[in-house]
Amino acid sequence: MNDNSNKIKRVSTPREQVIATILKNRAFAAQASAAAFAPANIALCKYWGKRDESLNLPLTASLSVSLGELGTQTRISLTESETRVSLNGQRVDKSAEFFRRIEQFLAQFPWPAPYHFAIETRNNIPTAAGLASSASGFAALVLALNDLFGWQLSGRELSILARLGSGSASRSIYTGFVEWHAGTDPAGLDSFAEPLEQVWPDLRVGVLTLKTEEKAISSRVGMKRTRETSVLYQVWPDKVRVDLQNLKHAIQHRDFALLGQSAESNALAMHATMISAWPPVVYWLPESLAVMQRIWQLRNQGLPLYFTMDAGPNIKLLFLQTHTDSVQAAFPGVQVVAPFSAR
Numbered sequence: 374m375n376d377n378s379n380k381i382k383r384v385s386t387p388r389e390q391v392i393a394t395i396l397k398n399r400a401f402a403a404q405a406s407a408a409a410f411a412p413a414n415i416a417l418c419k420y421w422g423k424r425d426e427s428l429n430l431p432l433t434a435s436l437s438v439s440l441g442e443l444g445t446q447t448r449i450s451l452t453e454s455e456t457r458v459s460l461n462g463q464r465v466d467k468s469a470e471f472f473r474r475i476e477q478f479l480a481q482f483p484w485p486a487p488y489h490f491a492i493e494t495r496n497n498i499p500t501a502a503g504l505a506s507s508a509s510g511f512a513a514l515v516l517a518l519n520d521l522f523g524w525q526l527s528g529r530e531l532s533i534l535a536r537l538g539s540g541s542a543s544r545s546i547y548t549g550f551v552e553w554h555a556g557t558d559p560a561g562l563d564s565f566a567e568p569l570e571q572v573w574p575d576l577r578v579g580v581l582t583l584k585t586e587e588k589a590i591s592s593r594v595g596m597k598r599t600r601e602t603s604v605l606y607q608v609w610p611d612k613v614r615v616d617l618q619n620l621k622h623a624i625q626h627r628d629f630a631l632l633g634q635s636a637e638s639n640a641l642a643m644h645a646t647m648i649s650a651w652p653p654v655v656y657w658l659p660e661s662l663a664v665m666q667r668i669w670q671l672r673n674q675g676l677p678l679y680f681t682m683d684a685g686p687n688i689k690l691l692f693l694q695t696h697t698d699s700v701q702a703a704f705p706g707v708q709v710v711a712p713f714s715a716r
């Protein structure tokens with residue numbers, strides 16, 4: 374019998390290969406523990422549709438604004454026994470989706486020995502507020518790992534690693550306005566986010582939570598179905614090109630009307646691609662539409678107020694600091710975020 378017959382070499386996945394490429398020649402000498410914060414982010418020009426499912430490679434570029442102090446703080450250390458995860462002080466069950474996503478992510482790293490981790494993660498955004506806590510969560514985890522092992526990875530490398538956890542996490546590595554370049558490399562080594570240099574201290578994001586339950590269709594499933602079945606998806610890359618250009622112009626020249634219009638129209642176009650998928654992907658609730666109609670009414674009355682929406686029914690308002698009182702009067706439950714300055 375051939376000696377090698379029972380030595381089955383495990384073939385590494387494309388993700389494992391990318392992670393190994395990034396960590397090549399890096400030491401794995403862990404310090405006792407490390408902690409990092411990453412902000413949540415809201416896309417003004419959305420990421421919707423992957424060109425590669427396994428590597429979270431997007432079909433188009435996207436542009437977001439990070440939510441300042443709102444996000445995820447993660448502390449990590451090595452442990453002798455099994456991996457443990459806590460969320461906001463509560464131990465997370467091993468069977469929970471939250472635990473499994475972290476465990477699967479960590480399992481792809483080329484650890485020199487079977488490492489186990491103790492991970493404490495805290496979100497100062499309501500976890501179910503419809504803000505993507507997976508984006509800040511994976512970004513904080515990658516930043517904390519980088520610190521724990523002293524890898525000293527570049528922003529580009531950190532963004533790529535975070536992207537493998539969740540696409541939008543690539544943008545949560547940075548504060549402020551952030552652009553995620555789609556890239557063309559099949560391995561995705563040119564698909565990473567970078568910060569824009571401009572700041573906009575008066576910009577405000579208002580989070581309106583209409584429903585806190587888990588969404589029925591994950592963004593992963595929604596994107597795939599849209600890309601595969603929606604006839605409107607064909608024009609999505611053109612829409613993104615125009616909106617990105619306008620958003621960058623708006624940010625450069627502090628043209629709030631152009632920023633608001635581009636972001637709102639981009640979000641509505643993304644939802645139009647979903648609604649025309651089959652089976653339809655509809656995240657709107659009657660309350661979502663009622664809020665939109667109220668926003669359009671207020672805008673007609675002269676209030677410069679716009680919105681954006683992600684893969685859920687909640688609405689994020691966009692406005693300038695001087696209109697905070699009017700926005701709060703119209704939407705008493707709104708949580709106001711100042712992405713560029715302390716509140």
Ligand code: PMV
Binds near residue numbers: 419421505542
């Ligand atoms: O990163 P994911 O897989 O959760 O996808 C995020 C998708 C949107 O939130 C709808 C858009 C975006 O660019 O954040």
